[in-house]
Amino acid sequence: SQQGEEDPQALSIQEGENATMNCSYKTSINNLQWYRQNSGRGLVHLILIRSNEREKHSGRLRVTLDTSKKSSSLLITASRAADTASYFCATGGGNTPLVFGKGTRLSVIA
Amino acid sequence: DTEVTQTPKHLVMGMTNKKSLKCEQHMGHRAMYWYKQKAKKPPELMFVYSYEKLSINESVPSRFSPECPNSSLLNLHLHALQPEDSALYLCASSQRLGWNEQFFGPGTRLTVL
Numbered sequence: 613s614q615q616g617e618e619d620p621q622a623l624s625i626q627e628g629e630n631a632t633m634n635c636s637y638k639t640s641i642n643n644l645q646w647y648r649q650n651s652g653r654g655l656v657h658l659i660l661i662r663s664n665e666r667e668k669h670s671g672r673l674r675v676t677l678d679t680s681k682k683s684s685s686l687l688i689t690a691s692r693a694a695d696t697a698s699y700f701c702a703t704g705g706g707n708t709p710l711v712f713g714k715g716t717r718l719s720v721i722a
Numbered sequence: 723d724t725e726v727t728q729t730p731k732h733l734v735m736g737m738t739n740k741k742s743l744k745c746e747q748h749m750g751h752r753a754m755y756w757y758k759q760k761a762k763k764p765p766e767l768m769f770v771y772s773y774e775k776l777s778i779n780e781s782v783p784s785r786f787s788p789e790c791p792n793s794s795l796l797n798l799h800l801h802a803l804q805p806e807d808s809a810l811y812l813c814a815s816s817q818r819l820g821w822n823e824q825f826f827g828p829g830t831r832l833t834v835l
Contacts, residue, residue, distance in 0.1 A: 647826075
């Protein structure tokens with residue numbers, strides 16, 4: 613079963629703009645992760661936010677978590693063409709398998 | 723070395739063939755995973771190994787047979803596959819079976835004719 617649901621499914625922006633992706637999940641979590649996947653390649657871990665954290669930064673990435681709304685957002689600032697990829701949220705923890713959301717396909721146009 | 727390698731990169735096989743996918747990591751991780759990913763879909767967990775023992779089998783058909791010969795290697799043996807098994811097969815590893823950060827290989831693109 614899929615835990616996370618991202619929106620939008622697809623996003624197209626100009627280089628330099630910010631990109632925001634949202635993820636909603638259904639059950640309680642220990643943490644939430646975001647991964648990036650370039651076309652036809654493996655996934656790369658971007659950031660993990662724990663259930664007791666509200667916001668986390670890593671370079672041009674900003675992740676927020678609202679456990680009351682069971683939602684998270686990923687913001688990529690000053691986007692670059694190299695950010696073009698699919699972005700997945702993933703939930704799981706302890707003995708629960710990692711379950712990925714459907715993903716957002718981001719296109720950054722130079 | 724923070725890399726997970728997978729071979730082959732591409733594989734085309736007939737429904738009567740037997741083939742194997744290989745995965746290797748040298749990060750000292752003790753949990754390794756196989757995922758299946760169809761186009762424009764998220765990865766779906768197939769198997770999990772923890773300390774070289776099969777920990778989770780997500781009701782995968784027996785035509786897929788995993789093997790973990792040692793802590794660095796993970797194989798997926800394929801036999802009598804169906805065309806709908808065509809997908810990207812991803813291997814991943816993590817330090818322990820704690821479901822935190824996983825490191826993924828580049829995947830094997832499998833086509834079943």
